[in-house]
Amino acid sequence: MHENDGYFGESIAATYDESYASIFDSVAVGPTVDLLAELAGDGPALEFGIGTGRVALPLAARGVTVHGIDLSRAMVDRLSAKPGGDTIDITVGDFATTRVAGDFTLAYLVFNTINNLTTQDAQVDCFRNAAAHLRPGGRFVVEVGVPDLRLLPPGQSAVPFHISATRWAFDTYDVATQAMSSNYVTVGEGGQAKHTSIPFRYVWPAELDLMAQLAGLRLSDRWEGWSREPFTNESRQHVSVWEKPSI
Known part of the structure; x- marks a missing residue:
């Protein structure tokens, strides 16, 4: 096990795909990839917390250039070993602060991973980091549950x-x-x-909007899920999109 893998070291990585098999299914991940590919357009995408490639691999197969950041070498080693994994550039580090070269039309953070940042300061840093990587007009997407x-x-x-x-x-x-x-x-x-x-640290939609505002981003869309279902007071999760203003 790598010392800096955090809570997603070898013992988790070894069975991660099997433990979450239902969300790795192509039918389940399809709407996620459809929306992200649309938002990325002709530009590259940056995934925070890329893990074993559940989203990155099918997104790359759609022709989107994907770069990923993840703290766990055990997780990304499995991504790199999968078919198509060698086409994805990966940087090992904390996605709240780690910078990579280039700029992106899309940055995204899915499956409640914003909650892996266990302080408000780290979550604010994450938004600032996303904004720093985005081109003008680029978008930052977060999928996370509404606290229960x-x-x-x-x-x-x-x-x-x-x-x-x-x-x-x-x-x-x-x-x-x-x-x-x-x-x-x-x-x-x-x-x-x-x-x-x-x-984890749970976070409210309005709190995320304020974090985005501090990073110079503005909310453009919020849905209950990847198929753009309306977000209501009964929604248990949301997919939110913030945009970096065009210059």
Whole structure:
């Protein structure tokens, strides 16, 4: 395991694609790639948190030049080993602050990965970093869930999202700090249980808009999902697009 892989080292990378097989399916990822390809146009795209290439590989197959930033060498090693992986330039580093050469028509950050930045300062830095990489008229896209605080009755801080005979998963929330964590308990042979916890910071849509404003970006669109469903007060997630003003 590489020392700087954070929470997505070899033990996670080894089974990541299988654990999230449902969202790697071409039908599931198709609307994501369709919209990102449209927004990228004729220019290159930059993915923050590129991981094992779930989005980057099919986007590159559509003819979009993709560059990726990711902290985990274990994850990107798997991307590079896949068919087409050698066509994607990858920089290992913190996507909140790492700069790469060139400018882009599109930067994007999907699947709740903005929450992997566990402080507000880091999330603000991420928006500034995206803006610094964008050409005038370029766009920054974030896919992230709406915090599930409506599911918390008074005195409760945990929300389960998976329960089976051998695996329990739940999120915990600290409403004072916006800290949260995803927790997984897996029961193996002999009844031995393994607990894994990954920290996050949840963030509200309006808070993201303010971060974008601080970075010189302006909101252009917000949908519930990649097929441009309307975003409503019942939406559990959103896909938001901010634009860098043209000079």
